[in-house]
Amino acid sequence: MRNHKLLFLFTFAFFILGFINIHFSLLGMFCMTLPFVLLFRTKKKTWCQGYCPRASAYTTLGKQKKWKSRNTPEYFIKGEMKWIMLTYFGVSLFFIIMTTIAVARGIRLPMNYLRFFVVFPIPYKMPQLITLDWFTPWLTHLSYRFYSMMMTTTVLGLLLALIYKPRTWCTICPIATMSDSILKK
Ligand code: SF4
Numbered sequence: 114m115r116n117h118k119l120l121f122l123f124t125f126a127f128f129i130l131g132f133i134n135i136h137f138s139l140l141g142m143f144c145m146t147l148p149f150v151l152l153f154r155t156k157k158k159t160w161c162q163g164y165c166p167r168a169s170a171y172t173t174l175g176k177q178k179k180w181k182s183r184n185t186p187e188y189f190i191k192g193e194m195k196w197i198m199l200t201y202f203g204v205s206l207f208f209i210i211m212t213t214i215a216v217a218r219g220i221r222l223p224m225n226y227l228r229f230f231v232v233f234p235i236p237y238k239m240p241q242l243i244t245l246d247w248f249t250p251w252l253t254h255l256s257y258r259f260y261s262m263m264m265t266t267t268v269l270g271l272l273l274a275l276i277y278k279p280r281t282w283c284t285i286c287p288i289a290t291m292s293d294s295i296l297k298k
Pocket residue numbers: 148160161162165166167168282283284286287288289
């Protein structure tokens with residue numbers, strides 16, 4: 114099964130919706146849970162093989178480039194890079210959960226800006242075309258954190274697609290690493 118070639122539109126829609134209202138980024142939770150739901154139901158990486166919008170975005174961008182792709186580094190395919198990315202993903206999730214709990218308990222203020230790689234603040238205030246006041250501060254914090262994480266990994270994947278083969282990110286994607294580990298068991 115191959116990713117539908119227009120699936121990348123969902124990736125663009127996700128990031129554009131964040132400018133309409135940041136709370137739409139919570140929809141990205143589907144992209145994190147659906148791969149595992151499908152994995153347990155079908156016993157194979159159905160999401161990666163047929164439905165992942167980000168893979169479609171990498172493929173689409175990769176096809177546009179006019180230069181030759183470099184060979185994917187060996188340490189991406191077999192080496193430590195996938196475990197480094199999985200660790201980054203785990204640490205990010207840990208920070209997201211702990212800081213969201215802290216905001217919910219009133220210990221810290223919600224983050225209302227984006228960060229690259231969890232720690233680097235982006236000095237740009239996202240316009241919010243629609244105001245949704247009924248969201249609690251911890252949900253707003255979670256939304257900005259989640260959008261930041263999705264943005265970081267998507268930018269990394271797009272850069273890799275420009276330098277190496279289009280789906281190089283998939284060799285180190287934490288979702289794929291976890292899926293492979295589950296399938297091995
Ligand atoms: S490895 Fe990651 S980016 Fe690639 S298809 Fe699977 S979930 Fe999508």
